[in-house]
Amino acid sequence: MDSHQDHQVVKVDHTVSNGHLNSWRRGFTPQAEIWNGRMAMFGLFVGLSLLILINIFLG
Numbered sequence: 001m002d003s004h005q006d007h008q009v010v011k012v013d014h015t016v017s018n019g020h021l022n023s024w025r026r027g028f029t030p031q032a033e034i035w036n037g038r039m040a041m042f043g044l045f046v047g048l049s050l051l052i053l054i055n056i057f058l059g
């Protein structure tokens with residue numbers, strides 16, 4: 001068995017504009033993944049903030 005493998009390196013040099021990256025696209029697209037992450041972080045922030053405020057004022 002030969003443990004030596006040939007690997008090819010492919011350089012990709014195409015940039016994406018901010019308008020295209022931040023566009024609202026549905027489906028399994030990079031833009032949807034970005035918005036999904038943003039909404040998840042926003043939800044965590046709001047949820048943790050509410051828990052902290054409730055604990056401070058009612059606890």
